[in-house]
Amino acid sequence: MFLPSISRLFADTKSLNKPIFSLKLVHLLSTSSSSAGEFLSHLLKNKNVSGMERTLSSVRSKIDARCVDEVLEKCAVDDPQMCLRFFIWAGLQSSYRHSSYMYSRAYKLLGVDRKPQIIRDVIEAYRLQKYVTSAKMFKVVLNLCREGKDAILGLWVLRKMKESNCRPDTTMYNVVIRLLCQKGDMDEAMGLMREMDLIDVHPDMITYVVMIKGLSEVGRLEEACGLTKAMRGHGCIPNTVMYSALLDGICRFGSLERALELLREMEKVSGQCKPNVVTYTTVVQNFVEKCQAIEALSILDQMRDFGCKPNRVLISTLIHGLCKEGHVEEAHKVIDRVAKIGISYDSCYSSLVLSLFRIGKVEEAEMFFRRMLTGGLKPDSFTSSTIIRWLCQQNRILDGYCLIEQSASVSSIDSDIYSILMAGLCEANHLAEAAKLAHLMVEKRIQLKGPCVKNVTECLRHCGKEDLASSIGKPSDKGFFSSSFAH
Numbered sequence: 001m002f003l004p005s006i007s008r009l010f011a012d013t014k015s016l017n018k019p020i021f022s023l024k025l026v027h028l029l030s031t032s033s034s035s036a037g038e039f040l041s042h043l044l045k046n047k048n049v050s051g052m053e054r055t056l057s058s059v060r061s062k063i064d065a066r067c068v069d070e071v072l073e074k075c076a077v078d079d080p081q082m083c084l085r086f087f088i089w090a091g092l093q094s095s096y097r098h099s100s101y102m103y104s105r106a107y108k109l110l111g112v113d114r115k116p117q118i119i120r121d122v123i124e125a126y127r128l129q130k131y132v133t134s135a136k137m138f139k140v141v142l143n144l145c146r147e148g149k150d151a152i153l154g155l156w157v158l159r160k161m162k163e164s165n166c167r168p169d170t171t172m173y174n175v176v177i178r179l180l181c182q183k184g185d186m187d188e189a190m191g192l193m194r195e196m197d198l199i200d201v202h203p204d205m206i207t208y209v210v211m212i213k214g215l216s217e218v219g220r221l222e223e224a225c226g227l228t229k230a231m232r233g234h235g236c237i238p239n240t241v242m243y244s245a246l247l248d249g250i251c252r253f254g255s256l257e258r259a260l261e262l263l264r265e266m267e268k269v270s271g272q273c274k275p276n277v278v279t280y281t282t283v284v285q286n287f288v289e290k291c292q293a294i295e296a297l298s299i300l301d302q303m304r305d306f307g308c309k310p311n312r313v314l315i316s317t318l319i320h321g322l323c324k325e326g327h328v329e330e331a332h333k334v335i336d337r338v339a340k341i342g343i344s345y346d347s348c349y350s351s352l353v354l355s356l357f358r359i360g361k362v363e364e365a366e367m368f369f370r371r372m373l374t375g376g377l378k379p380d381s382f383t384s385s386t387i388i389r390w391l392c393q394q395n396r397i398l399d400g401y402c403l404i405e406q407s408a409s410v411s412s413i414d415s416d417i418y419s420i421l422m423a424g425l426c427e428a429n430h431l432a433e434a435a436k437l438a439h440l441m442v443e444k445r446i447q448l449k450g451p452c453v454k455n456v457t458e459c460l461r462h463c464g465k466e467d468l469a470s471s472i473g474k475p476s477d478k479g480f481f482s483s484s485f486a487h
Helices: 023-030 034-046 052-056 065-075 080-090 100-110 117-128 135-148 151-163 170-183 186-198 205-217 221-234 240-253 256-268 277-289 293-306 312-324 328-339 345-358 362-374 381-393 397-406 408-412 415-427 431-444 453-462 466-471 478-486
Strands: none
Touching (some): 034 065, 052 080, 065 100, 080 100, 080 117, 080 135, 100 135, 117 135, 117 151, 135 170, 151 170, 151 186, 170 205, 221 240, 240 256, 240 277, 256 277, 256 293, 277 312, 293 312, 293 328, 312 328, 312 345, 328 345, 345 362, 345 381, 362 381, 397 415, 415 431, 415 453, 431 453, 431 466
């Protein structure tokens, strides 16, 4: 461990009775790694020196993510301004680059969300000390603003760059534009785009996609469509991501007919504008949200003609919409149709059961669930858990147990349901079933949990299952399973 010498800790003092560091900071140094300790010692010694960053280069220790994290952790609370200046300096070193994780750590440890003033104070300190700032320094600060999604602070930093004669590039503008779009402040974001043109900084593909998405999300569709035409003038070719964002806006704030027209236009254009399954799913979701699932069926025809195969998310969305609107027969037809192109009956009927359950048709959902098991289909884990949990809530414990016994495919239900079933079976004196379920839990290495453990183990002992009673509530262990089946 690195421990600075006494002479270094008490530099430039007339008496050892006047230390420049508190005992707490001495402790911080003594508990730091060698590399972090060197930087901490240097920072504390030169914290009041104008342009302390110039002196940091004299430290020979290697700077890496662990070192930066430790320095932040040690001094962020006592001296956040000094700590932030170190973080900015570290981000400029050629041998090191802050990761997304480190920006997240710095934002949290420095408490920028609670004290955004710290960033303003540091930039003001640079000005007062006449320290020459660079665009790269501001980029580190902007990335901190991005981490906190602070559009106001990000815009302030961008303005300060100009005052400091630092020219922001497209990437820096994009950070602030994205923050403004996330906030919904599209007027300010549009203003920054115009400003970029004035200073000969050209928007790139990211700028246009973010802006079109932002405008689409607030319903400013004409401006969004205008940008799709303007972007070609800057050498940016519209792509699927951009058109998908525009489609989403048209679906939400425009007409679904216009969305279908745009979808057909995309299908006719070659290159990067071709719709993919995400694009089609976006349109289907919007049709379903507007209770027009029947109309969305035509999109399956478009996908077939275009050679794009639907995925489970799209089919589940469409099935749910059809069930919600009372078109269960149409949902069956969709399942038969997509099964022919490789989407399994298992996943489709699981979606059907869940959809019926969610719209309140629980008896119908249970019926189709039982039909799945009888027909040899395998419901997915979530569907199985949902139905069996509901049966338990209705005090239909034996029915729930029978469904588990009926098919091994439903044994992947949530582990807590086994405990609920065990408790219910014992309480209803279904001891033979309880013993079978206990053996199944042993086989699946599922531990009995909750307040029922004592009652269940006593019940198993009463029916002569001492071996299961003594071990079903214990954590899984290979030796336990082997010995259990040996009996």
